Amino acid sequence: MKKVRIASGSAFWGDMLEPAIELAKYGNADYIGFDHLAELTLSILQRMKAKNPSAGYIPDIKTWMKAILPITYKSGTKLITNAGGANPEAAAEEVAKIAKDLGCIGLKIGVVAGDDISPMLDDISAKGIKLKNLDTGEEDIDRIRDKIVAANAYTGANEIKKCLEEGADVVICGRVSDNALYVGPLMHEFGWDYSDKYVDKIGAAVTIGHIIECSCCVTGGMSNMWKVSKDPWKIGFPIAEVDENGDAVITKPEGSGGIVNEWTVKEHLVYEVHDPGNYIMPDGIGDFTSLKIKEIGTDRVRVSGIKGKPRPETLKVCIGYRDGFIGEGLIMFPWPDAFAKAQWSEKWMRKRFKLLGLKPDELRIDYIGENMLHDIIATLPDTDSQPNEAGLRVVARTKTRAEADMVRREASHLWTAGPVGSSFGAPFNPRPVISLWPTLVPREEVKPYYFIKEVTA
Amino acid sequence: MNIDTQIKELAFARSGDKGDISNIGLLAKNAECYEIMKKEITSERIKNHFGKMVKGKVNIYEMPNTNALQIVMHNALGGGATKTLRYDQTGKSMGQALLKMHVPVKEDALERAKKAEADIYKKYSDPDWGSKL
Numbered sequence: 180m181k182k183v184r185i186a187s188g189s190a191f192w193g194d195m196l197e198p199a200i201e202l203a204k205y206g207n208a209d210y211i212g213f214d215h216l217a218e219l220t221l222s223i224l225q226r227m228k229a230k231n232p233s234a235g236y237i238p239d240i241k242t243w244m245k246a247i248l249p250i251t252y253k254s255g256t257k258l259i260t261n262a263g264g265a266n267p268e269a270a271a272e273e274v275a276k277i278a279k280d281l282g283c284i285g286l287k288i289g290v291v292a293g294d295d296i297s298p299m300l301d302d303i304s305a306k307g308i309k310l311k312n313l314d315t316g317e318e319d320i321d322r323i324r325d326k327i328v329a330a331n332a333y334t335g336a337n338e339i340k341k342c343l344e345e346g347a348d349v350v351i352c353g354r355v356s357d358n359a360l361y362v363g364p365l366m367h368e369f370g371w372d373y374s375d376k377y378v379d380k381i382g383a384a385v386t387i388g389h390i391i392e393c394s395c396c397v398t399g400g401m402s403n404m405w406k407v408s409k410d411p412w413k414i415g416f417p418i419a420e421v422d423e424n425g426d427a428v429i430t431k432p433e434g435s436g437g438i439v440n441e442w443t444v445k446e447h448l449v450y451e452v453h454d455p456g457n458y459i460m461p462d463g464i465g466d467f468t469s470l471k472i473k474e475i476g477t478d479r480v481r482v483s484g485i486k487g488k489p490r491p492e493t494l495k496v497c498i499g500y501r502d503g504f505i506g507e508g509l510i511m512f513p514w515p516d517a518f519a520k521a522q523w524s525e526k527w528m529r530k531r532f533k534l535l536g537l538k539p540d541e542l543r544i545d546y547i548g549e550n551m552l553h554d555i556i557a558t559l560p561d562t563d564s565q566p567n568e569a570g571l572r573v574v575a576r577t578k579t580r581a582e583a584d585m586v587r588r589e590a591s592h593l594w595t596a597g598p599v600g601s602s603f604g605a606p607f608n609p610r611p612v613i614s615l616w617p618t619l620v621p622r623e624e625v626k627p628y629y630f631i632k633e634v635t636a
Numbered sequence: 637m638n639i640d641t642q643i644k645e646l647a648f649a650r651s652g653d654k655g656d657i658s659n660i661g662l663l664a665k666n667a668e669c670y671e672i673m674k675k676e677i678t679s680e681r682i683k684n685h686f687g688k689m690v691k692g693k694v695n696i697y698e699m700p701n702t703n704a705l706q707i708v709m710h711n712a713l714g715g716g717a718t719k720t721l722r723y724d725q726t727g728k729s730m731g732q733a734l735l736k737m738h739v740p741v742k743e744d745a746l747e748r749a750k751k752a753e754a755d756i757y758k759k760y761s762d763p764d765w766g767s768k769l
Contacts, residue, residue, distance in 0.1 A: 218717065313655070314657070315656075402650075403649075442663065446663065449663070449699070449702075449704055453657070455706045477765055477766025503719075541714075552724050552732075553733045555686075555689060556686070576721060613718050614715070614718060615655055615716060615718055
């Protein structure tokens, strides 16, 4: 039976580079996918592109390609990435220059774009399509219309597949779904398409893609297995050995750190999923309640019997819009009476804001190390308890940058006006808030396209 | 005899985000724990546990093939990663917070759950664990 080895080389903008190089050198992978985009990322990249038309992609792609292309140009491993972000064409230009410098002549770069629907938003609304906010149920998109900075559809694997059919060695995409980076090569290699015949196969591809797409989050990272993860500082990135029948073995490069066992696979199976019987992706729907998970060796877990459902008629769109600012400050208090000093400072801060007339949309004060993560579920210590140190975090969302800056400034005033020993680091700058408006559009409203660019001598 | 027990004794948790939705996967440590979790972990109890932290509805999905529960909590992250004032913008600690919730568990079932966890960590402490499958 034909087998294809797909691997995950990145889970976010800023992920580790060495495990990706390890995959390229020793992973014996046919394809490595690189996801660099989170829900907010496109808004950041669109702003970069607005300032500079040749920017707007993930700048890391340059470092990654310089390190990995010399290996995969020889080995034949193909690379698929969404680092194109808001500007896949410009990213491809840059990668072509790098490839030429490295002597990768004849390298074929596929470019997938067309996910940016911000120019079409008004036309879509004019057709009577309600761009309802999936989180809040709100339908009045006009309320935020002039604040929108990005609107990108999560597109599927079809154009990736086409690039591969035309011999692409590297495929650089915009906001395709993270998942499509893995579904594309499997569709290409096994000849799967969107017809009824392959519904379970695409469901399997969607599911396997989901299991590996967050790099080390299935190989011992973010895991309950942290205590038994081997050499976790050398954690390896995952590989799926996929059979033509839609089963797969999840593993990692031999000799790498971390752990792959039934628990790490289950942990990732449930990660950022809603209805597990209907994991909806642009290429199909994975049913995670049907499959079987079985350990077959050290760091080898078989996933089998995956079922699927046909792809949805709508695509998810993430709209980002400007929505005020956040100002934040942090201060630490030493023994003795560290916690009492923190409580005193909370009161001081609230009185100061009142005195200055600051009216934030929301204000939050956390006791670091006590309730900053678990909020009301955490029990606070007694005022007269004697921890070695205590900390206060003050954060507020405001309408203007000036108000956000006031929050930061007041927190820093505790440096001099606070209790004896109050300690501080570098202050944070106020940051703009981009809120998200997730919505659905009919599939036919989005027109993804692709082209191939060859590196010539 | 029933013992008031934190879910920590019965399950592992992993949580994440999509927008303002927080989801928690609860992986039962054995099949018996899964049956207890299905019965005792309800949307109402979860809403009550998280109080003002979770403002929307809570859905629970069963995954009998993996002895897991998928818990989906709406309007649960203070507005979502990009606008929340929480330090934990993406709700990674929400799963751990749920492990603090109490449910009644029979004494002998609790003993078996504890043994199941000990066995899991013992098994994988052996670097060659795969050869003994």
